[in-house]
Amino acid sequence: MTRYTMDALLRGLGVALILGAWSAAPAHALTLKTETVHRPSSTRVFPGDGPGAKAANSFCLMCHSAGMVMTQPDLSKSTWLAEVNKMKHVMKAPIPEDQVPVIAEYLYSIKGRK
Ligand code: HEC
Numbered sequence: 643m644t645r646y647t648m649d650a651l652l653r654g655l656g657v658a659l660i661l662g663a664w665s666a667a668p669a670h671a672l673t674l675k676t677e678t679v680h681r682p683s684s685t686r687v688f689p690g691d692g693p694g695a696k697a698a699n700s701f702c703l704m705c706h707s708a709g710m711v712m713t714q715p716d717l718s719k720s721t722w723l724a725e726v727n728k729m730k731h732v733m734k735a736p737i738p739e740d741q742v743p744v745i746a747e748y749l750y751s752i753k754g755r756k
Pocket residue numbers: 698701702703704705706710711714725726728729733734735736737745749
């Protein structure tokens with residue numbers, strides 16, 4: 643037997659031992675646990691499926707969560723309009739002009755000061 647073959651055999655034996663040890667490892671060592679996490683759903687997306695909710699979900703979630711909006715106090719319609727305009731013009735949110743009043747109206751409907 644050449645020295646080269648001997649080497650190969652020993653290496654093969656080593657691999658077999660490692661594989662054997664790995665497959666013999668107790669199964670519970672690899673068991674992952676699942677936790678149930680309750681998150682406030684209102685801070686993930688804007689509630690509802692009307693045009694305002696759709697527009698807010700399309701144009702207000704690329705920089706911050708809905709929570710940034712939902713945790714604000716109830717505001718008047720003109721304040722919401724100013725806020726959406728601020729996001730568009732100051733923060734450079736890519737909101738189509740015709741969606742600005744739609745979003746403001748929607749925000750007023752869910753967080754409006756009557
Ligand atoms: C281009 C990024 C961007 C988009 C898109 C965006 N915002 Fe913002 N918004 C910001 C940043 C940045 C702040 C934090 C400002 C600060 O820290 O002073 C912020 C803060 C706010 C605040 C907290 C009050 C304030 O004025 O700081 C509200 C409310 C808000 N955004 C509403 C919205 C709404 C509604 C939309 C969709 C119409 C929207 N944002 C889309 C960047 C964005």
